[in-house]
Amino acid sequence: MTAVVALGVLGGMGPAACIDFQWKVLRATAAPTDAANFRVIADNDPGVPMRVAAAEGHGASPAAYLHAMAQRLVTQGATLLAMPCNTAHLFYAEAAASISVPWLHLIHEGAAAARASGAGTIGLLGSGPTVASGMYQRELEGLAVLTDPDGQPQVDAVIARVKGGDLGDGTRRLAQAAAARLVGLGARAVLLGCTELPLALADGDASVPVIDATDALARACVAALRKQIDAQH
């Protein structure tokens, strides 16, 4: 049974975020035994062209690279794809074109989780390009989405620290401060729209709910894999 469906993970963006996502898939599956888990094939490839640089127009687009990675994962048996990197979703449409299996969209799943929180005003933390692109703002139409351009250097520092392996208290305090600024501006929930951020900030680290887009994607993947298995029976 387990070999019939499989989740392919486009990783490397960054490597810790890819591993964090795999944990969240495991936890969302909550299988009692090894065999009751889903097969997960992760290509944790840090060679993907840098997303922020490309989005800012001073680097190669990662779209073709991601498309090739997706095709390889499908060749390996993936029946579902996911990419735990928000900024990379700026290139989703081009990367996902003509891929033959469903590819769940992180921004869509993260926004759905934010909407489900019931908060009317969402504070968004993410990379500069993710925030500036309006990806989340479009998905969250009808809700107020707060961003904090003055706090972006702080968020960028948290992301860089996590990418550098620094998951210590200093990193957590920086992330808490960035979230607190959004709460001060009126946010009733804080959405972690960068997959490095859940490694620095958890629910309970702010005075309002913290919504983890990575976890939302993991849960959506598990639900979709279950549906694929049901459809095969």
Next chain:
Amino acid sequence: MTAVVALGVLGGMGPAACIDFQWKVLRATAAPTDAANFRVIADNDPGVPMRVAAAEGHGASPAAYLHAMAQRLVTQGATLLAMPCNTAHLFYAEAAASISVPWLHLIHEGAAAARASGAGTIGLLGSGPTVASGMYQRELEGLAVLTDPDGQPQVDAVIARVKGGDLGDGTRRLAQAAAARLVGLGARAVLLGCTELPLALADGDASVPVIDATDALARACVAALRKQIDAQH
């Protein structure tokens, strides 16, 4: 550069152990940026035939399945292989035959770490077949290796709990008790010879050093990947 070498991980045995191993590779790499990490391709496939059952003679051998998984990883670009499951190494020779890239041996690396600890008497915790096979005892020739057949049901319970996702205090206490029994028998270090065990027991959880074979394998992989890169330049 990062695409030139890659680590292929034969996973699913169990799924949490495969993710734990990926964390340990990331930590051992200690890269300052995404791009300075190694590509890691993990096939976390819980469909591998059960290792303990096969070793006990009442299940199919996983050797052919593992061989095919290894071949697929090489096709995907892996220049080095690793398999974070001790019991599966009972089938290593058959699975690794005619694979064209190096495949580091977990038992060898775990034993080397135990030897490097300087302890003359090593307490071994692992699955029943791992302990009974003498795999570690052969690698540790010249040192005293203590096993505790009476404590095996406790160790089996820890392994089953971790596979079922229970990483709570009860699981940790069970693991601590199993380690304490070995210390009581005279162990000067405790070797975790099952990749589920580091999820339940860490260094500091026993009155003697706790040696994590998973971590030893991760460090050896990073060292080997660095050598592969050096050899390419």
